[in-house]
Structures are given as C-alpha cells and as structure tokens.
Amino acid sequence: MTQSMNGSMNTRTDAQERPGQGFGGVLVTLFDTVATWNERRRQRRALEALPDHLLHDIGLSRADAVTEADKPFWQG
Template sequence: MSYTIQPMQIAVLTNQSHVPVLAGLALRFAVMVTTWDLRRRTRAHLRDLPPHLLPDIGLDHPAAMAEVSKPFWRA
C-alpha cells in the first residue's frame, strides 16, 4: 500500500516555520523527493497515454514528448 501526498498537502508542509532546523531540513527533503516521484509517475503516465487522447488534456504530440523527455528534477 502506498500513500501519495497531494500538492496541497505539500504546500502546507513547506510553509511550516515553527519546526526545529533539523526537522525542517528533513521535511524539505521529504517534500522534494515526493515532488520528484510525482513528476516521474505523471510523466510515465503521459508517455503511455494514447496519442488520440492528448488533445483532451490540451497537449499536442510534440509538447507531450517534450514533457516526457524532462528529467524528474525539472519542473
């Protein structure tokens, strides 16, 4: 079983200012890794999406391939 933190939860976590320094670093690291994983999975789903469905999400084939080719650490 896996649990994915949603983008709104990530935003709330990154705005915590009352946590100790080490906990803040750990929290930022966890948020970064979670964000990277979300990008990786989203781009993998986009890569596997049939071309006829791309217009439904507002993308053409070149734009989808440009997004899929990005490394997970790039926004």
C-alpha cells in the first residue's frame, strides 16, 4: 500500500509485488496442486483402511469409505 500526495491510501500494487504472478507463481500453484492431490490420496487410503467400528464412530459405512477411496485423486 502506498500513500498518495493527498493523503489517501492506494491499495493498487505493481504486477511484480502481487503474489502468484509470473513463472514463480505458476510453479507455486503447480506445487500446491500436486501437494493437495497427494494429501487427498493419502487421506482416502487411510479412510479405506479404517476398521468398521471406527468408521461407525465417525458416522460412515464401509460402502461410504470405499466410495470415497475410489474417487480419482483430482476430484474433490
């Protein structure tokens, strides 16, 4: 943020100051996406491996766990 001559605040920034811009921003976005996919895959495998009594404790059936685990990693 910068202050103009009349004392008002300017919230506009140059393109280089904005996060997520340029090649570096693309790499960060790509890394975040791959990390999200990996975490989603890991959590679905862990859910599928839970015994039935623990699934019941969290309000899921075996069929719910299998359905979730069968989703592709890119699908939220």
